Amino acid sequence: MFLLRTALVILASVAATEGLMAQTITAFKTGERTTGQTKQCYYEALGSKYTRTIQAVQLCPLTIRVKIGGSR
Helix, strand or coil: CHHHHHHHHHHHHHHHHHHHHCCEEEEEEEEEEEECCEEEEEEEECCEEEEEEEECCCCCCCEEEEECCCCC
């Protein structure tokens, strides 16, 4: 019984940690650059910078959702 209870506590801890890691925040557009057939959209959130590449004819979204702590 003790081992089963310990295993459940460990699984619950791992699930809670993974849930925290999967949280996202909103990054706001800081600029864009068109090169040939693609456009790089630049964003910043909480001091981290992010880049999203789209087709040159598309509009960069003003905001994007990004994972906390993960630069792209």
